[in-house]
Amino acid sequence: MTFHSLWVVDTVLLVHANLRWYPGSVNHAQCAKSSAWGGSPLRSRYRHLQSGVTPEDSHVYVMYHGTSKQIAVKIQRNGFKLSKDGTLGAGVYLSRDIRKVIKYPIGADDSDRMVLKVKVDVGKVKIIDVQGHDRKYDWHTHGYDTAWVPPGVGMVNSNQEEDCVYDPKRITMLTMLKVSTMKM
The missing domain is CATH 3.90.228.10 (Phosphoenolpyruvate Carboxykinase; domain 3)
Structure with missing residues (x-):
């Protein structure tokens, strides 16, 4: 199992393997519609x-x-x-x-x-x-x-x-x- 990098954010460890991350303060529904974030939030990718x-x-x-x-x-x-x-x-x-x-x-x-x-x-x-x-x-x-x-x-x-x-x-x-x- 290979990971590109690890981030600790708001007590959540995110494993970054070509996945996008969105800050906890950002409304995930808005992220999904926003081109500024480049795609849908992690929680809806699967x-x-x-x-x-x-x-x-x-x-x-x-x-x-x-x-x-x-x-x-x-x-x-x-x-x-x-x-x-x-x-x-x-x-x-x-x-x-x-x-x-x-x-x-x-x-x-x-x-x-x-x-x-x-x-x-x-x-x-x-x-x-x-x-x-x-x-x-x-x-x-x-x-x-x-x-x-x-x-x-x-x-x-x-x-x-x-x-x-x-x-x-x-x-x-x-x-x-x-x-x-x-x-x-």
């Missing part, structure tokens, strides 16, 4: 799909990953690594619902929590929507790149949606946000 909407194969979506400051720096330097276990087996666990990921890591103070905003090329998506699904742990060995648990199906403790991406190369970090400074 599709934000609501958490209850089924993801489509071969699309790129914005997702979030909650972690500690220490691990966030490691991810920034070395990229994501697969979790060995979890609801859907091995993979990188993400969610399109930021309210879910701000709770991670469980038991940590908000001052140590970070949210990584990422873009994900989901590839081929397997929907896992019932307990005991026959592909719950081995979906990636059957040609799927991402597994998705819809919200409200009782498979995840939070009852919120969850995505698991098997190949970390499908994930590109966009920003790092401090949970302690986020307003929800």
